[in-house]
Amino acid sequence: MHLRKLVWREMFERKNQLATSFLAILLGIAVVVAVKNITFYSEKAVARQLDALGANVLVLPKSVSLQDYYSADMQNDEFPEEYVQRLALSDLQGLDNLSPKLSVPVRLKERGFTLTGILPKSEFQAKAMWAGAGIFSRPAEGCGTVADVPGAFRPEAKETLVRQRVIEDLSDTEVLIGADVGTILGTKEGDALDVLGRTFTVTAVLPQTGTVDDSRIFAHLHAVQELAGKGPVINAIEIIGCCKEISGGLVQKINKLLPDAKVVTITQVVDTQVKTNGMMSRLSLLFLGIIVLVGGASIANYMYANVFERRREIGTLMALGAGSVVILKMFLLKALLLGLAGGICGYVLGTVLAVALGPRLAGIPVLPMPALVLWAIGISVAIALAASYFPARRAARLDPCATLQEV
Amino acid sequence: MRLEAVSKSYRHRGHTVAALDNASLEIVPGDFVAVVGPSGSGKSTLLLVLGGMLSPSAGKVFLNGHSLYELSPNQRAELRRQKVGFVFQTFNLVPYLTALENVQIPLFLAGLDGPAQKERAATLLERVGLGDRLDHKPAELSIGQQQRVALARVMANEPEIILADEPTGNLDPETGGQILDLLEEMNREGRTVVMVTHDPRAAARAKRTLRLHDGRISSASN
Ligand SMILES: Nc1ncnc2c1ncn2[C@@H]1O[C@H](COP(=O)(O)OP(=O)(O)OP(=O)(O)O)[C@@H](O)[C@H]1O
Numbered sequence: 001m002h003l004r005k006l007v008w009r010e011m012f013e014r015k016n017q018l019a020t021s022f023l024a025i026l027l028g029i030a031v032v033v034a035v036k037n038i039t040f041y042s043e044k045a046v047a048r049q050l051d052a053l054g055a056n057v058l059v060l061p062k063s064v065s066l067q068d069y070y071s072a073d074m075q076n077d078e079f080p081e082e083y084v085q086r087l088a089l090s091d092l093q094g095l096d097n098l099s100p101k102l103s104v105p106v107r108l109k110e111r112g113f114t115l116t117g118i119l120p121k122s123e124f125q126a127k128a129m130w131a132g133a134g135i136f137s138r139p140a141e142g143c144g145t146v147a148d149v150p151g152a153f154r155p156e157a158k159e160t161l162v163r164q165r166v167i168e169d170l171s172d173t174e175v176l177i178g179a180d181v182g183t184i185l186g187t188k189e190g191d192a193l194d195v196l197g198r199t200f201t202v203t204a205v206l207p208q209t210g211t212v213d214d215s216r217i218f219a220h221l222h223a224v225q226e227l228a229g230k231g232p233v234i235n236a237i238e239i240i241g242c243c244k245e246i247s248g249g250l251v252q253k254i255n256k257l258l259p260d261a262k263v264v265t266i267t268q269v270v271d272t273q274v275k276t277n278g279m280m281s282r283l284s285l286l287f288l289g290i291i292v293l294v295g296g297a298s299i300a301n302y303m304y305a306n307v308f309e310r311r312r313e314i315g316t317l318m319a320l321g322a323g324s325v326v327i328l329k330m331f332l333l334k335a336l337l338l339g340l341a342g343g344i345c346g347y348v349l350g351t352v353l354a355v356a357l358g359p360r361l362a363g364i365p366v367l368p369m370p371a372l373v374l375w376a377i378g379i380s381v382a383i384a385l386a387a388s389y390f391p392a393r394r395a396a397r398l399d400p401c402a403t404l405q406e407v
Numbered sequence: 408m409r410l411e412a413v414s415k416s417y418r419h420r421g422h423t424v425a426a427l428d429n430a431s432l433e434i435v436p437g438d439f440v441a442v443v444g445p446s447g448s449g450k451s452t453l454l455l456v457l458g459g460m461l462s463p464s465a466g467k468v469f470l471n472g473h474s475l476y477e478l479s480p481n482q483r484a485e486l487r488r489q490k491v492g493f494v495f496q497t498f499n500l501v502p503y504l505t506a507l508e509n510v511q512i513p514l515f516l517a518g519l520d521g522p523a524q525k526e527r528a529a530t531l532l533e534r535v536g537l538g539d540r541l542d543h544k545p546a547e548l549s550i551g552q553q554q555r556v557a558l559a560r561v562m563a564n565e566p567e568i569i570l571a572d573e574p575t576g577n578l579d580p581e582t583g584g585q586i587l588d589l590l591e592e593m594n595r596e597g598r599t600v601v602m603v604t605h606d607p608r609a610a611a612r613a614k615r616t617l618r619l620h621d622g623r624i625s626s627a628s629n
């Protein structure tokens with residue numbers, strides 16, 4: 001016989017009365033775990049989306065909407081390449097990277113791909129007045145940190161290479177191909193590839209990114225312009241701007257500089273998602289408040305009733321020599337067990353809910369988050385202990401004889 | 408054990424009820440005292456005061472030289488655990504524990520480890536003739552068997568003093584006889600027994616009888 005066994009026996013003997021409190025805490029924890037779990041993956045999805053887009057400011061022709069640009073990745077409208085110079089030569093602050101882009105559809109082996117012209121980094125550097133303006137350094141974390149050290153090759157950078165459109169060197173006869181292009185055409189590094197009548201050498205097959213980039217062929221912008229016969233035009237300028245300057249009206253300033261183009265920020269794309277996430281966070285806080293109140297009240301109520309019901313038993317234990325500490329421990333241990341069970345079961349139920357409902361509610365895949373189990377147990381145990389403290393103290397302070405006299 | 412001018416009054420709906428009125432008495436170690444008296448005369452109150460469960464309104468109670476009610480409640484609990492055993496008219500077994508586990512409670516409170524508790528509890532239950540009922544819950548035992556479990560539980564910590572409040576009050580004469588046999592046996596081992604009873608035959612088994620009337624000890628006969 002230990003205190004644990006005594007408590008355990010009592011809980012099982014009267015499990016029906018315990019059930020309500022257990023359910024209250026279980027459901028509360030489950031809901032919060034589910035909301036937290038879905039929110040986490042939703043936020044991650046936003047981050048991934050932003051990352052996949054690479055740039056955070058886009059300059060597009062007036063007729064093209066952001067939706068068109070990202071869904072079709074192709075449009076017929078263009079504007080002069082000269083816009084890039086205008087931007088680079090302006091005194092605008094906070095432009096970390098500019099990449100002009102021209103995309104044209106091509107058919108290879110009966111399959112449609114996108115030939116995208118980009119400007120390699122060396123091209124920019126050749127223009128002395130652009131160098132040193134800081135337009136090639138992409139901020140790794142936050143704005144203002146220069147992460148791109150020329151010559152220092154970082155393998156993990158390869159994946160984001162094209163998305164950043166900062167490619168060290170690309171001659172008129174070289175192409176980079178996306179992973180899907182390589183697979184479908186059976187082309188490897190060093191192979192020759194005929195596109196629109198010109199023979200290119202494949203310098204690299206890019207790793208899978210899961211974005212439209214996988215079915216692109218990247219070539220030098222001027223080569224693409226030449227092959228497309230469109231002259232010095234581009235479809236878009238992707239800009240990596242400093243967050244600070246963006247919120248400080250960078251978009252409006254670019255718009256003033258390029259009145260014939262449309263300037264949008266990517267945040268508009270993910271805006272609804274960000275809003276949903278914010279709502280989910282607030283919802284999770286609200287639910288937390290509710291379980292603290294409802295779960296706590298339910299447990300406190302149950303514990304008071306339990307102490308009242310067991311006063312004879314408490315008196316007997318005291319007559320047998322149990323001090324107030326034993327009685328206090330007896331009830332707090334019970335609360336601890338209740339909290340543990342509620343936390344663990346709540347975590348399991350919440351995780352199941354999140355994994356099952358996440359794709360339907362938020363349209364994203366949701367995986368279990370083991371770290372939340374500690375969180376769930378912590379909250380649940382804290383609520384149970386806090387709610388039981390006063391009932392337990394009352395039990396410990398009961399007058400032993402008063403409990404024994406009434407028959 | 409000694410009571411010095413002990414009074415206990417309860418407040419009940421505005422007026423006070425005197426349950427014990429200036430009671431003094433001494434009980435020597437190894438004594439077997441029967442406490443008799445009409446209902447409401449303060450017998451149960453006397454027993455609770457003796458056992459350190461109920462502080463008197465006036466007077467002092469000494470147990471082994473300690474003035475009981477000058478100790479803290481937890482110190483009194485500790486003293487009870489070591490020296491005093493209570494037997495109740497309604498047995499007060501813990502309903503969700505088996506006979507064995509009920510007897511283990513005082514041993515657990517004394518800090519014995521699990522196997523030692525079990526062994527000693529089983530021995531005690533065998534001694535009261537319940538060796539084959541170890542895993543029965545109180546509800547699965549007859550009334551007499553329940554009281555025997557309670558007696559085994561009292562014996563667990565080898566108390567010097569046993570305070571029994573109408574231990575046979577709920578039992579038929581034969582089962583009551585068995586319980587009295589056990590109490591007598593404990594008394595022969597040198598333990599002091601104080602037993603409240605309404606039954607003259609039970610009182611006759613004691614070494615002396617204390618008569619209570621309206622909270623006053625009216626006579627003590629041998
Ligand atoms: N908690 C209480 N509150 C108020 N009065 C009480 C309380 N307990 C006992 N009394 C009163 O104190 C007096 C003595 O009670 P006690 O229980 O000691 O009597 P008793 O001799 O044991 O009676 P019985 O033989 O019926 O068990 C009674 O008049 C009773 O009404």
Ligand SMILES: [Mg+2]
Nearest residue numbers: 450451452572
């Ligand atoms: Mg009584």
